[in-house]
Structure formats: C-alpha cells, structure tokens
Amino acid sequence: MKEQKGMGRMWHLYKMGGITPALASMMGAQNAQQMAFIRSMSKEQRKDSIMDQPLDEMEVVVFDLETTGFYPTNGDEIISFGAVLLKGERLVEERSFYSLVNPKRKVPKHITELTGITNEMTEDAPDLMQVLHDFMEFVGKRLLIAHASGHDKHFLNTALWRTSKVNLTHRVLDTIMVAKWLEPGRSSYNLDDLLEQHGIAITERHHALEDSRMTAMLWLRYLKRMLDRNVVTLGDLYAYLSKH
Structure with missing residues (x-):
C-alpha cells in the first residue's frame, strides 16, 4: 500500500x-x-552552435573514463573520470578534473591490474551522480575530445540517462578520426603508437587523467597541422572529416 x-x-x-x-x-x-x-x-547546450569558433581560440575539454568493462547496459560502471582544459593551442595546466567513482559493485581483478583502481579505493569514492555533476560543471558548453571516443561516449550517455533522463548533447570529437585524416594508411591508430610516433612521453596509461593529458598533447600536435592547412574553424574540420 x-x-x-x-x-x-x-x-x-x-x-x-x-x-x-x-x-x-x-x-x-x-x-x-x-x-x-x-x-x-x-x-x-542544444541552443548553441560552436561550428564557427576558431580552433586556435576555442576552449575544449579532453577527457577519458575508466570502467569495469565494456557494456554499460549490462552492469558495467564508470570507476573514474579524468579531463583537462585546452585554450586554443595551450594546455591550461592549472585546470584539470579527476575523480574516482563508487560503482556500487566489485571492480574486476583484471581491471584493477590494468588501471590500478582497487575495491578499497572506490568504496569511499563519491557516487556517480555527484561525480557526473562535477564533471559536467567542469565541461560547461565546451567541445569534448577523446581517443577512441565510442566507449567513453556510450558510458557517459548511459550515465546521463540513468541519473538525469537526458542524452549527451555535447559534440564529441574523436582523435582517431583526425589521425585517419591527417595520417592515412597507418597500420595502427591506438594511443600508444600515436604517442610514440609524435614523441609524446607516455606517463601512466589507463589512468583517466594521464590518458586525458596525453590525448591533449596529441590533439595539439594535430591542431598545428590543421592550422597549417588553413583548417580554421570547427566547421572546417568537420567538413574535411566528413570526406574521409
């Protein structure tokens, strides 16, 4: 009753x-x-268009998630968020975001081995709603960038729907798509290979904040090459990407 x-x-x-x-x-x-x-x-977010913004002035957020697996609709959860802020061609060192998340489930052993995140670490972490709120506050209305973004976008979208019944309305740009346009014919587009190719120091892989920093450095390398090709706005970039 x-x-x-x-x-x-x-x-x-x-x-x-x-x-x-x-x-x-x-x-x-x-x-x-x-x-x-x-x-x-x-x-x-749905009201604003960012397509005319100059790439060398635009603020973007490069982000990464660590999760318990690959399937958010089948019980897998986010266990950490990481993000850094870029202003045009500059990494804003003093502005970054990192938080563990309590997934309300056990972290699989192989995920602990991959990420270093243990059950003890997540037990005292804030819940998904709190971290998602703080992350979206950090992001604001900025463009999101991620490497192999499909995984992160799927989890982020699922989290937004589950907690707030909204879909992700931010644009998410995948650095793999940019790499395939600027460096066609490579045998591999995984992050480690691209970082090595561009002389970017590999610090701590599968740590959400460190992966965000390294992806940001890769984006800055690509941004310089795009500007040299007279790709000036985000709209210009999407026009080129749509052809490749």
Whole structure:
C-alpha cells in the first residue's frame, strides 16, 4: 500500500511538473539539484552552435573514463573520470578534473591490474551522480575530445540517462578520426603508437587523467597541422572529416 501511494505521488508530480520534480521527490534534495543542473545544461547546450569558433581560440575539454568493462547496459560502471582544459593551442595546466567513482559493485581483478583502481579505493569514492555533476560543471558548453571516443561516449550517455533522463548533447570529437585524416594508411591508430610516433612521453596509461593529458598533447600536435592547412574553424574540420 505504501509503495502504491509513493508511485501515485510520483505520477501526480510528473503530471503537474514533468520528470524532474517527480524524480526529485524520490531522490532527495542534493541529488535533485544535481539532476536539475545536468538537465539544464543539456537543454542550454542544444541552443548553441560552436561550428564557427576558431580552433586556435576555442576552449575544449579532453577527457577519458575508466570502467569495469565494456557494456554499460549490462552492469558495467564508470570507476573514474579524468579531463583537462585546452585554450586554443595551450594546455591550461592549472585546470584539470579527476575523480574516482563508487560503482556500487566489485571492480574486476583484471581491471584493477590494468588501471590500478582497487575495491578499497572506490568504496569511499563519491557516487556517480555527484561525480557526473562535477564533471559536467567542469565541461560547461565546451567541445569534448577523446581517443577512441565510442566507449567513453556510450558510458557517459548511459550515465546521463540513468541519473538525469537526458542524452549527451555535447559534440564529441574523436582523435582517431583526425589521425585517419591527417595520417592515412597507418597500420595502427591506438594511443600508444600515436604517442610514440609524435614523441609524446607516455606517463601512466589507463589512468583517466594521464590518458586525458596525453590525448591533449596529441590533439595539439594535430591542431598545428590543421592550422597549417588553413583548417580554421570547427566547421572546417568537420567538413574535411566528413570526406574521409
């Protein structure tokens, strides 16, 4: 009976004000505020076009996620977020983001061996809603860049839908796509090989913040080459990428 009353109240709130107050009534004030922020950002993001922004002036966020596996719809979870900020051709050293996430499940042994993230480390970490809120606040309305972005985008989109019932509206640019355009015919486009090719020091792989930093350095190498080719705006870049 109590459960039926709870569902009835949630349905009433949904009819009166939409999904946000309905979910908020079930989640508590802090989570409700975080969800409202994420939903508001998603709505605002859809209004703005960044395609005309000059690449040598634009602020972008290069990010990476570590996860318990490959399938967010089958129980795998994010266990860390990492991100760095670039302003045009400069890495903003004092602006970065890193947080572990409590996945509310055990971290598989092979993931611990790969990432160094243990169950003990995640037990005291903040939950997904908190870290997702903080990450999206760091990102703002900026373009997102990642290497082999499909994995990260899938997990991020799933997390946004699960926590806030919104889809990712930010553009996500994949450095693999840029590499394939600028360096066609390579036998490998994995991050280690590209970093080595461009003389970028490999620090700590499979650490979300360090992978973000290294991917950012790779992007800056490519950005210089794009500017030399008179690829000036994000729209110019997407036009070239669409042909390759």
